Amino acid sequence: MENFARLLKESWALVEGDRRRLSDYFYARAFLLDPDLRRLFPVQMAGQGDRLLDAIVTAIHTVGDPESFDEYLRALGRDHRKYHVTPESYTTMGVALLDALRSTAGDGWNLEFDQAWRDAYTAMAQKMQDGAAADGNPPFWHAEVLTHERYGSDTAVLTAQVLQHPLPYRAGQYVSVEVPRYLPRVWRTYSVANAPNDDNILEFHVRTPGAGWLSGALVRRVRPGDLLRVAAPMGAMTLDRSSERDILCVAGGVGLAPVKALVEELTSYNRTRWAHVFYGARRAVDLWALDELRELVAAYPWLSVTPACSDEPDFDGERGEISEVVTRYGPWTSHDCFVSGSAAMVRATLRALAADQVPPQHVRYDTFGDL
Template structure:
């Protein structure tokens, strides 16, 4: 296993700086091998390759941890049911992937790398297909938009109701969303912002800053109550450890509040002894769109505290500075279970603060919007 993991990671260094070329070659070869596969992908392919490559990177980086590797791939297989892929499609994708890796790596590629990727891909397919076969749920759920509330020009909070069999998720997880009326076959993951409930209702917090994807823009600016969306199977492991007796630190930046809010709502149903500290940051006061809702939770639950902060609003009457710096002022956090959610930069900074505080890594879970 150690040599296998070494070959995968070592060979990945030959192509990781040229992902755009790798992605382009992969799709060109894929659609040449089976033109019918093109119908499964969106008209505009921008960004699609990044998601495929992210799955590959995650697989190669977790291969040394068989348990998490197994669950990740089974969940990925369940998620890919929304694309209507089958065993034959996986085989074609494998041929295209190996061809793209060889071409992009060039002279640095060798037979050992080739065999390692063949074996890895075979294992990946086996577990993904097993995860898909074991899932008795539909490939995706149709969901009706119930409410849609704008917060400024680029943020919206919407609630939807899944219309088929119950959609079962855990607080802290995310689902893939498609808006077929606006952007068919374009999927993007969003964290669910509320704890599971009997009404089959999910809440999403969407932000579409400059340069954000088309789907976020459509969900913020063009979606309205009554529209139909599609939701795929829940994924993600930033979930609550109910067996832990430790107090809890939650750090949220921007719409990273979504999974944190869901975790707090779940705690409201089970918590009696654990103190929960939420740090919620943004650049400006108006971007703290969820502050009023958090205040209601604080009023109802004496074990909960919320500390808001703004990094670029000197008139803000709360904490000033990056949320990671604010968290460091209130430490130490070594006796807490820690949950971190937000932009890549914010998560990276907060993880650095927790590492400097010597917080055990196995007590930290995080969700990032973008690459670390």
């Protein structure tokens, strides 16, 4: 397994710097092999390749951990039921992926790399199909938007009520969302910002830094009464209820969503574990959930919240990057740690926790973008 993982990572290094070419070649080859596959994807393919590569990178990073590898791919298979993928589709995509890797890698590709990827894709596809086959839930749920609040020009918090039987998710997980009225067949993942509840209500924090696609529609166009489609939950940034370690949560921007859900779950049972939340943003106006967090602090003595701003010198609180602020309050070696935010913020925080000698198995993270 160690040699297998090494071959995958070495070969991936040959193509990682040319992801656009890799994804363009992959989809062009797949649609040429099976033109019917095209109808499974949105009319505009911008960003679609990034999600393919995100899945590949995640799988590569977990291949050395058989349990995580299996769990991730089974969840990915359940999620892909929303596309109505067939076994034949998996075969076609495998051929296209190998062709794309060979073409992009060029002369650096060899037979060892080729066989490693054949074996890896076969295992990945089988685990995904096994996960899909074992799932008795629908491929997606319908949810009606109940509330929609804007925070500035680029952020919104919305709630939606699942209209079918409950969505079986855990606090800290994320789901794929589609807005069929505005962008059919365009799916994006968003963390659920609340713990499971009897009313089947989901909360989402959405930010769109530019024109956006689905995030732009969720921020600027969606209104109460609109219908969303929500696919199977994924992600392992969940609480271990058997752990007796105290908890550290580090959130940046909309990365607060899964952290907020974890805190809500803790309020339902926790009595003995201290929980420390560090919540960072560039400006104070971007800490839109701070008042709600402070209400929880007032109600639960085991909870503390430390806000921080990096670009507001007059902020009445901690100043600096949230990864730096967390370091000032350490050590965190005896904590279960949860990190969520932009790729840069997550990288910096993971480095800080590693320097603090936090065991890797005690750290879980969720990132908005590639690591």
